[in-house]
Amino acid sequence: MSSSSKRQSIAPSSGPKPPVNFSSSLTIPKDASLTGHHSITILAETVIHPRARIDSAQGSVLIGRRCVIQERAQLGAAPGDRTSLSSTGGITLGDYVIVEAGATIEPGGTEVSEGTFVQVGSTIGRGAKVGKNCTITPKSVVRPGEVLPDNTVVFSNGQRRTDRRRVIDVRKVALLKQINVTRKMIRSDPDKFR
Amino acid sequence: MSRRQAKGDYIETDSGNKVSRKAMLQGTQNIMLGGKAVIQPEVMIRGDLVRTAPSSSSSGGPANSTAVAIGRYCFLARGALLRPPGRIYKGTFTYMPLRMGDHVFVGQSTVVQAATVGNYVHIGRDCTIGEFAIIKDCVRILDGTIVPPHMVIPSFSIVAGQPARLIGELPEGGSLEDFELRDLYKSVGNNPQPPPP
Numbered sequence: 001m002s003s004s005s006k007r008q009s010i011a012p013s014s015g016p017k018p019p020v021n022f023s024s025s026l027t028i029p030k031d032a033s034l035t036g037h038h039s040i041t042i043l044a045e046t047v048i049h050p051r052a053r054i055d056s057a058q059g060s061v062l063i064g065r066r067c068v069i070q071e072r073a074q075l076g077a078a079p080g081d082r083t084s085l086s087s088t089g090g091i092t093l094g095d096y097v098i099v100e101a102g103a104t105i106e107p108g109g110t111e112v113s114e115g116t117f118v119q120v121g122s123t124i125g126r127g128a129k130v131g132k133n134c135t136i137t138p139k140s141v142v143r144p145g146e147v148l149p150d151n152t153v154v155f156s157n158g159q160r161r162t163d164r165r166r167v168i169d170v171r172k173v174a175l176l177k178q179i180n181v182t183r184k185m186i187r188s189d190p191d192k193f194r
Numbered sequence: 195m196s197r198r199q200a201k202g203d204y205i206e207t208d209s210g211n212k213v214s215r216k217a218m219l220q221g222t223q224n225i226m227l228g229g230k231a232v233i234q235p236e237v238m239i240r241g242d243l244v245r246t247a248p249s250s251s252s253s254g255g256p257a258n259s260t261a262v263a264i265g266r267y268c269f270l271a272r273g274a275l276l277r278p279p280g281r282i283y284k285g286t287f288t289y290m291p292l293r294m295g296d297h298v299f300v301g302q303s304t305v306v307q308a309a310t311v312g313n314y315v316h317i318g319r320d321c322t323i324g325e326f327a328i329i330k331d332c333v334r335i336l337d338g339t340i341v342p343p344h345m346v347i348p349s350f351s352i353v354a355g356q357p358a359r360l361i362g363e364l365p366e367g368g369s370l371e372d373f374e375l376r377d378l379y380k381s382v383g384n385n386p387q388p389p390p391p
Binding site for chain 2: 050051071072101102120121137138139155156157174177178180181182185186
Protein backbone atom coordinates (compact mmCIF):
# COMPACT_ATOMS: atom_id res chain seq x y z
CA MET A 1 0.00 0.00 0.00
CA SER A 2 1.41 3.32 -0.96
CA SER A 3 2.22 5.78 1.75
CA SER A 4 -0.22 8.33 0.39
CA SER A 5 -3.18 6.27 1.54
CA LYS A 6 -1.81 5.97 5.03
CA ARG A 7 -4.10 7.12 7.71
CA GLN A 8 -3.47 10.72 8.54
CA SER A 9 -2.60 11.53 12.10
CA ILE A 10 -5.45 13.27 13.82
CA ALA A 11 -3.02 15.16 16.01
CA PRO A 12 -2.95 18.86 15.17
CA SER A 13 -0.39 19.55 12.50
CA SER A 14 2.68 20.80 14.24
CA GLY A 15 4.07 24.11 13.16
CA PRO A 16 7.62 25.09 13.98
CA LYS A 17 9.12 23.17 16.84
CA PRO A 18 9.80 25.61 19.67
CA PRO A 19 12.93 25.50 21.81
CA VAL A 20 11.89 23.91 25.08
CA ASN A 21 13.31 23.97 28.54
CA PHE A 22 11.80 21.16 30.58
CA SER A 23 12.24 20.16 34.17
CA SER A 24 13.04 16.47 34.57
CA SER A 25 10.01 16.03 36.84
CA LEU A 26 7.56 17.37 34.25
CA THR A 27 4.67 15.23 33.01
CA ILE A 28 3.78 15.92 29.41
CA PRO A 29 2.07 13.36 27.14
CA LYS A 30 2.96 13.05 23.51
CA ASP A 31 -0.40 14.32 22.29
CA ALA A 32 0.03 17.70 23.89
CA SER A 33 0.90 20.29 21.30
CA LEU A 34 3.74 22.76 21.56
CA THR A 35 4.18 25.21 18.69
CA GLY A 36 5.81 28.56 18.04
CA HIS A 37 9.40 29.72 17.83
CA HIS A 38 10.00 31.46 21.15
CA SER A 39 11.11 29.38 24.10
CA ILE A 40 8.72 27.33 26.25
CA THR A 41 9.91 26.77 29.80
CA ILE A 42 8.06 24.40 32.13
CA LEU A 43 9.25 24.02 35.70
CA ALA A 44 9.23 21.12 38.14
CA GLU A 45 6.29 18.81 38.88
CA THR A 46 3.93 20.46 36.44
CA VAL A 47 1.37 18.17 34.78
CA ILE A 48 0.21 18.79 31.22
CA HIS A 49 -2.85 16.80 30.15
CA PRO A 50 -3.33 15.32 26.67
CA ARG A 51 -4.30 17.79 23.96
CA ALA A 52 -3.31 20.86 25.84
CA ARG A 53 -2.00 23.42 23.37
CA ILE A 54 0.86 25.78 24.08
CA ASP A 55 1.87 28.26 21.40
CA SER A 56 4.87 30.55 21.68
CA ALA A 57 4.57 32.28 18.30
CA GLN A 58 4.15 35.70 19.91
CA GLY A 59 6.49 35.40 22.85
CA SER A 60 8.08 32.99 25.25
CA VAL A 61 5.92 30.93 27.59
CA LEU A 62 6.92 30.27 31.19
CA ILE A 63 4.94 27.80 33.28
CA GLY A 64 5.86 27.64 36.95
CA ARG A 65 6.19 24.80 39.42
CA ARG A 66 3.33 22.44 40.23
CA CYS A 67 0.93 23.74 37.65
CA VAL A 68 -1.81 21.68 36.00
CA ILE A 69 -2.72 22.40 32.39
CA GLN A 70 -5.77 20.36 31.44
CA GLU A 71 -6.92 19.03 28.11
CA ARG A 72 -7.83 21.52 25.39
CA ALA A 73 -6.46 24.44 27.35
CA GLN A 74 -4.96 26.95 24.97
CA LEU A 75 -1.93 28.93 26.10
CA GLY A 76 -0.97 31.41 23.42
CA ALA A 77 -2.61 32.34 20.17
CA ALA A 78 -5.19 29.92 18.83
CA PRO A 79 -4.27 28.22 15.58
CA GLY A 80 -5.31 30.44 12.73
CA ASP A 81 -5.24 33.58 14.86
CA ARG A 82 -2.42 35.41 13.16
CA THR A 83 -4.12 38.78 13.07
CA SER A 84 -2.00 40.49 15.66
CA LEU A 85 1.45 39.08 15.15
CA SER A 86 2.82 42.57 15.57
CA SER A 87 1.84 42.85 19.21
CA THR A 88 4.21 40.46 20.83
CA GLY A 89 4.65 39.23 24.32
CA GLY A 90 4.53 35.93 26.04
CA ILE A 91 2.72 34.28 28.91
CA THR A 92 3.93 33.82 32.46
CA LEU A 93 2.19 31.40 34.79
CA GLY A 94 3.29 31.41 38.42
CA ASP A 95 3.50 28.33 40.63
CA TYR A 96 0.41 26.32 41.60
CA VAL A 97 -1.69 27.58 38.71
CA ILE A 98 -4.48 25.33 37.43
CA VAL A 99 -5.76 25.91 33.90
CA GLU A 100 -8.82 23.74 33.39
CA ALA A 101 -10.26 22.14 30.29
CA GLY A 102 -10.91 24.43 27.37
CA ALA A 103 -9.63 27.59 29.05
CA THR A 104 -7.74 30.11 26.94
CA ILE A 105 -4.88 32.34 28.00
CA GLU A 106 -4.09 34.84 25.29
CA PRO A 107 -0.50 35.95 24.72
CA GLY A 108 0.83 39.50 24.88
CA GLY A 109 2.63 39.85 28.21
CA THR A 110 -0.12 38.05 30.08
CA GLU A 111 0.66 37.13 33.68
CA VAL A 112 -1.17 34.70 35.92
CA SER A 113 0.25 34.68 39.43
CA GLU A 114 0.73 31.96 41.98
CA GLY A 115 -2.19 29.85 43.14
CA THR A 116 -4.72 31.09 40.60
CA PHE A 117 -7.41 28.71 39.41
CA VAL A 118 -8.60 29.26 35.83
CA GLN A 119 -11.70 27.10 35.48
CA VAL A 120 -13.36 25.38 32.53
CA GLY A 121 -13.66 27.38 29.36
CA SER A 122 -12.74 30.80 30.72
CA THR A 123 -10.58 33.31 28.89
CA ILE A 124 -7.74 35.50 30.13
CA GLY A 125 -7.38 38.35 27.66
CA ARG A 126 -4.28 39.64 26.01
CA GLY A 127 -1.85 41.31 28.40
CA ALA A 128 -4.06 40.88 31.47
CA LYS A 129 -2.39 40.64 34.87
CA VAL A 130 -4.12 38.23 37.23
CA GLY A 131 -3.03 38.40 40.87
CA LYS A 132 -2.32 35.63 43.32
CA ASN A 133 -4.90 33.05 44.39
CA CYS A 134 -7.63 34.29 42.10
CA THR A 135 -10.47 32.08 40.92
CA ILE A 136 -11.78 32.57 37.41
CA THR A 137 -15.01 30.55 37.37
CA PRO A 138 -16.16 28.62 34.30
CA LYS A 139 -16.72 30.57 31.07
CA SER A 140 -15.72 33.87 32.65
CA VAL A 141 -13.76 36.42 30.68
CA VAL A 142 -10.94 38.61 31.96
CA ARG A 143 -10.70 41.46 29.49
CA PRO A 144 -7.45 42.28 27.67
CA GLY A 145 -5.13 44.43 29.73
CA GLU A 146 -7.23 44.10 32.88
CA VAL A 147 -5.42 43.95 36.22
CA LEU A 148 -7.00 41.73 38.87
CA PRO A 149 -5.81 42.18 42.47
CA ASP A 150 -4.91 39.18 44.61
CA ASN A 151 -7.71 36.85 45.82
CA THR A 152 -10.25 38.07 43.27
CA VAL A 153 -13.09 35.77 42.28
CA VAL A 154 -14.61 36.40 38.86
CA PHE A 155 -18.06 34.84 38.60
CA SER A 156 -21.44 35.08 36.93
CA ASN A 157 -19.69 36.43 33.86
CA GLY A 158 -18.31 39.69 35.08
CA GLN A 159 -19.03 40.11 38.77
CA ARG A 160 -16.03 40.37 41.09
CA ARG A 161 -15.52 39.78 44.76
CA THR A 162 -12.62 39.10 47.08
CA ASP A 163 -11.99 35.63 48.40
CA ARG A 164 -11.69 35.88 52.19
CA ARG A 165 -11.82 32.17 52.95
CA ARG A 166 -8.07 31.91 53.67
CA VAL A 167 -7.86 28.47 52.14
CA ILE A 168 -4.68 29.10 50.21
CA ASP A 169 -2.54 26.60 52.05
CA VAL A 170 -5.21 23.89 51.93
CA ARG A 171 -5.62 24.48 48.24
CA LYS A 172 -1.90 24.03 47.64
CA VAL A 173 -1.80 20.77 49.61
CA ALA A 174 -4.80 19.47 47.66
CA LEU A 175 -3.21 20.44 44.37
CA LEU A 176 -0.01 18.67 45.30
CA LYS A 177 -1.96 15.50 46.08
CA GLN A 178 -3.79 15.80 42.79
CA ILE A 179 -0.52 16.17 40.90
CA ASN A 180 1.03 13.17 42.59
CA VAL A 181 -1.90 10.97 41.58
CA THR A 182 -2.45 12.36 38.11
CA ARG A 183 1.16 12.18 36.99
CA LYS A 184 1.06 8.40 37.34
CA MET A 185 -1.92 8.21 34.99
CA ILE A 186 -0.45 10.20 32.15
CA ARG A 187 2.32 8.67 30.14
CA SER A 188 4.97 11.33 29.90
CA ASP A 189 7.03 11.70 26.78
CA PRO A 190 9.06 14.90 27.02
CA ASP A 191 11.65 13.71 24.54
CA LYS A 192 9.19 14.11 21.69
CA PHE A 193 9.33 17.88 22.07
CA ARG A 194 13.06 18.26 22.42
CA MET B 195 -4.02 3.19 -7.85
CA SER B 196 -6.70 1.11 -6.27
CA ARG B 197 -8.28 2.91 -3.37
CA ARG B 198 -8.76 0.98 -0.21
CA GLN B 199 -12.40 0.42 0.47
CA ALA B 200 -13.71 3.64 1.88
CA LYS B 201 -14.18 3.34 5.59
CA GLY B 202 -17.07 4.99 7.27
CA ASP B 203 -16.60 7.93 9.56
CA TYR B 204 -17.88 5.87 12.45
CA ILE B 205 -16.81 2.63 14.07
CA GLU B 206 -19.94 0.62 14.80
CA THR B 207 -19.55 -1.94 17.53
CA ASP B 208 -21.52 -5.14 18.02
CA SER B 209 -23.63 -3.54 20.70
CA GLY B 210 -24.58 -0.74 18.34
CA ASN B 211 -22.32 2.01 19.59
CA LYS B 212 -21.31 4.46 16.90
CA VAL B 213 -17.96 5.98 17.72
CA SER B 214 -16.48 8.56 15.41
CA ARG B 215 -12.96 7.88 14.23
CA LYS B 216 -12.15 11.45 15.15
CA ALA B 217 -13.24 11.06 18.77
CA MET B 218 -10.46 11.14 21.33
CA LEU B 219 -10.99 8.43 23.89
CA GLN B 220 -8.25 8.12 26.49
CA GLY B 221 -7.99 4.97 28.55
CA THR B 222 -10.57 3.06 26.52
CA GLN B 223 -10.36 0.02 28.79
CA ASN B 224 -11.98 2.10 31.53
CA ILE B 225 -14.88 3.43 29.43
CA MET B 226 -18.14 1.49 29.44
CA LEU B 227 -20.61 2.21 26.67
CA GLY B 228 -24.07 0.84 27.31
CA GLY B 229 -24.88 0.17 23.67
CA LYS B 230 -26.38 2.31 20.90
CA ALA B 231 -24.39 5.27 22.08
CA VAL B 232 -23.31 7.89 19.55
CA ILE B 233 -19.96 9.57 19.98
CA GLN B 234 -19.42 12.33 17.48
CA PRO B 235 -16.10 13.75 16.23
CA GLU B 236 -13.84 15.66 18.63
CA VAL B 237 -15.56 14.24 21.67
CA MET B 238 -13.05 13.54 24.40
CA ILE B 239 -13.56 11.02 27.21
CA ARG B 240 -10.94 10.81 29.94
CA GLY B 241 -11.08 7.14 30.82
CA ASP B 242 -7.48 7.28 31.98
CA LEU B 243 -8.43 9.19 35.13
CA VAL B 244 -9.42 6.16 37.16
CA ARG B 245 -10.33 5.85 40.77
CA THR B 246 -7.30 5.14 42.92
CA ALA B 247 -8.89 5.01 46.36
CA PRO B 248 -10.46 1.63 47.17
CA SER B 249 -14.20 1.75 46.88
CA SER B 250 -16.37 1.18 49.92
CA SER B 251 -15.71 -2.28 51.32
CA SER B 252 -19.32 -3.42 50.94
CA SER B 253 -18.83 -4.61 47.38
CA GLY B 254 -15.74 -6.66 48.11
CA GLY B 255 -15.48 -7.75 44.52
CA PRO B 256 -12.51 -7.26 42.25
CA ALA B 257 -11.32 -3.71 41.81
CA ASN B 258 -13.69 -1.97 39.45
CA SER B 259 -11.69 0.47 37.40
CA THR B 260 -14.46 1.95 35.31
CA ALA B 261 -13.83 5.67 35.00
CA VAL B 262 -16.72 6.63 32.72
CA ALA B 263 -19.91 4.60 32.26
CA ILE B 264 -22.65 5.73 29.91
CA GLY B 265 -25.99 4.09 29.27
CA ARG B 266 -27.97 3.18 26.19
CA TYR B 267 -28.86 5.68 23.48
CA CYS B 268 -26.57 8.38 24.81
CA PHE B 269 -25.63 11.03 22.31
CA LEU B 270 -22.39 12.96 22.75
CA ALA B 271 -22.36 15.85 20.29
CA ARG B 272 -19.24 17.23 18.66
CA GLY B 273 -16.60 18.54 21.01
CA ALA B 274 -18.17 17.31 24.24
CA LEU B 275 -15.80 16.35 27.04
CA LEU B 276 -16.51 13.78 29.73
CA ARG B 277 -14.08 13.97 32.60
CA PRO B 278 -14.28 12.05 35.88
CA PRO B 279 -14.37 14.39 38.86
CA GLY B 280 -11.57 14.30 41.40
CA ARG B 281 -11.40 15.13 45.08
CA ILE B 282 -9.63 14.41 48.33
CA TYR B 283 -11.04 11.25 49.86
CA LYS B 284 -9.75 9.93 53.20
CA GLY B 285 -6.65 12.05 52.90
CA THR B 286 -5.65 11.09 49.39
CA PHE B 287 -6.66 12.52 46.04
CA THR B 288 -8.71 10.26 43.82
CA TYR B 289 -10.80 10.53 40.72
CA MET B 290 -14.32 9.16 41.01
CA PRO B 291 -16.29 7.41 38.27
CA LEU B 292 -18.69 9.41 36.12
CA ARG B 293 -21.95 7.56 35.54
CA MET B 294 -24.54 8.45 32.95
CA GLY B 295 -27.95 6.89 32.48
CA ASP B 296 -29.83 6.11 29.29
CA HIS B 297 -31.01 8.60 26.69
CA VAL B 298 -28.66 11.35 27.77
CA PHE B 299 -27.94 14.06 25.23
CA VAL B 300 -24.77 16.12 25.70
CA GLY B 301 -24.56 19.22 23.50
CA GLN B 302 -21.66 20.61 21.55
CA SER B 303 -18.55 21.71 23.46
CA THR B 304 -20.10 20.87 26.80
CA VAL B 305 -17.81 19.77 29.62
CA VAL B 306 -19.32 17.22 32.02
CA GLN B 307 -17.56 16.49 35.32
CA ALA B 308 -20.64 15.28 37.14
CA ALA B 309 -20.71 12.33 39.50
CA THR B 310 -24.05 11.02 38.24
CA VAL B 311 -26.33 11.90 35.35
CA GLY B 312 -29.72 10.18 35.37
CA ASN B 313 -31.87 8.89 32.55
CA TYR B 314 -33.56 11.11 29.98
CA VAL B 315 -31.38 14.14 30.58
CA HIS B 316 -30.86 16.79 27.94
CA ILE B 317 -27.76 18.95 28.37
CA GLY B 318 -27.49 21.83 25.92
CA ARG B 319 -24.46 23.18 24.15
CA ASP B 320 -21.57 25.10 25.75
CA CYS B 321 -22.59 24.01 29.22
CA THR B 322 -20.29 23.20 32.10
CA ILE B 323 -21.40 20.59 34.58
CA GLY B 324 -19.26 21.08 37.68
CA GLU B 325 -17.49 18.38 39.59
CA PHE B 326 -19.64 15.96 41.58
CA ALA B 327 -22.91 17.47 40.40
CA ILE B 328 -25.77 14.99 40.58
CA ILE B 329 -28.41 15.25 37.90
CA LYS B 330 -31.52 13.16 38.46
CA ASP B 331 -33.82 11.72 35.80
CA CYS B 332 -35.76 13.84 33.29
CA VAL B 333 -33.85 17.09 33.52
CA ARG B 334 -33.37 19.69 30.85
CA ILE B 335 -30.29 21.90 31.06
CA LEU B 336 -30.48 24.80 28.64
CA ASP B 337 -27.63 26.04 26.46
CA GLY B 338 -24.76 27.84 28.15
CA THR B 339 -25.64 26.77 31.68
CA ILE B 340 -22.89 26.60 34.29
CA VAL B 341 -23.85 23.98 36.84
CA PRO B 342 -21.70 24.60 39.92
CA PRO B 343 -19.79 21.79 41.62
CA HIS B 344 -21.78 19.51 43.96
CA MET B 345 -25.15 20.85 42.79
CA VAL B 346 -28.00 18.35 42.94
CA ILE B 347 -30.66 18.86 40.28
CA PRO B 348 -33.98 17.19 41.11
CA SER B 349 -36.08 15.27 38.60
CA PHE B 350 -38.31 17.11 36.13
CA SER B 351 -36.36 20.37 36.45
CA ILE B 352 -35.36 22.90 33.87
CA VAL B 353 -32.19 24.75 34.81
CA ALA B 354 -30.32 27.60 33.17
CA GLY B 355 -27.99 30.45 34.01
CA GLN B 356 -24.53 31.20 35.19
CA PRO B 357 -24.52 29.75 37.84
CA ALA B 358 -27.40 27.40 37.18
CA ARG B 359 -30.75 28.03 38.79
CA LEU B 360 -34.00 26.18 38.66
CA ILE B 361 -36.11 28.12 36.18
CA GLY B 362 -39.01 25.77 35.69
CA GLU B 363 -40.42 22.30 35.90
CA LEU B 364 -41.31 19.80 33.26
CA PRO B 365 -44.99 18.90 33.39
CA GLU B 366 -45.55 15.89 35.60
CA GLY B 367 -46.67 12.93 33.60
CA GLY B 368 -45.40 14.58 30.45
CA SER B 369 -44.21 12.25 27.78
CA LEU B 370 -40.69 10.97 27.93
CA GLU B 371 -40.78 10.85 24.17
CA ASP B 372 -39.30 14.33 23.97
CA PHE B 373 -36.16 12.88 25.45
CA GLU B 374 -36.10 9.69 23.38
CA LEU B 375 -32.89 9.57 21.40
CA ARG B 376 -33.66 6.51 19.26
CA ASP B 377 -34.41 8.55 16.16
CA LEU B 378 -31.33 10.67 16.67
CA TYR B 379 -29.31 7.49 16.98
CA LYS B 380 -30.57 6.25 13.65
CA SER B 381 -29.80 9.53 11.91
CA VAL B 382 -26.03 9.27 12.31
CA GLY B 383 -23.46 6.65 11.51
CA ASN B 384 -22.20 5.08 8.35
CA ASN B 385 -25.69 4.42 6.96
CA PRO B 386 -27.70 7.28 8.36
CA GLN B 387 -31.42 7.09 7.99
CA PRO B 388 -33.51 10.20 7.61
CA PRO B 389 -35.63 10.99 10.63
CA PRO B 390 -39.23 9.86 10.34
CA PRO B 391 -41.70 12.49 9.15
